[in-house]
Amino acid sequence: MSSDYTLTLAPWPAEYGTNQTSGFMGVEYYDGGAVKEAVGTMLSPVGFFEFLIVPFASGDGLQYLRILAFDSPDTTYYQVPFAGFWDVIHLLFWCAWININVGLFNAIPMIPLDGGYILKEGVDRLLDRRGLIKYSGYVVGAVSYVMIVVLISLILLPYLLHM
Numbered sequence: 001m002s003s004d005y006t007l008t009l010a011p012w013p014a015e016y017g018t019n020q021t022s023g024f025m026g027v028e029y030y031d032g033g034a035v036k037e038a039v040g041t042m043l044s045p046v047g048f049f050e051f052l053i054v055p056f057a058s059g060d061g062l063q064y065l066r067i068l069a070f071d072s073p074d075t076t077y078y079q080v081p082f083a084g085f086w087d088v089i090h091l092l093f094w095c096a097w098i099n100i101n102v103g104l105f106n107a108i109p110m111i112p113l114d115g116g117y118i119l120k121e122g123v124d125r126l127l128d129r130r131g132l133i134k135y136s137g138y139v140v141g142a143v144s145y146v147m148i149v150v151l152i153s154l155i156l157l158p159y160l161l162h163m
Contacts, residue, residue, distance in 0.1 A: 038065045052100065054093075068093045110147040111140060119143060 009023020016024075041047040042065075054065045067075055068089060075086050109119040120140045127136050 052097070055097070069097070108147055108151075109143055111144045116140065116144055 007025065009025055012020040012024040038050075042051060050065065055069050066072060067086075071086065071090070080086065106113050107115040107118075109115045111117070111120065120136070123139050124133060124136045127133050127139070
């Protein structure tokens, strides 16, 4: 069944440039090639970091990877091997994403975390060779306090700057 509708086009948003001669409809279309290209880059070192920002990605082709994290109409363009396939994909994505981020947080050089103990071992060995082992605790403590200040600043500064 075919239907005809009247469509009133709007002017193009400034982010797309002002030299457009046609009207703007505001409909986003599915670009299968962009999805394949985005998934193909996941195997590179840069692709790993793109994986970390998928939930926050909004441009530069990364928005096509959002199908890994969220339900979207784009998933209807794929053939699925079994019912619930996208539910499994979303579960695996979030398990991997949370594990990677927890591991990265654990590597922060702060003494209660594993990264802090790794830093302590390195500073102990470095200062022990020079006979300055007694300052090891001060160095590691200072780095730990700086990291606490940085983490608290990441949380509080956006709120303090927008008051």
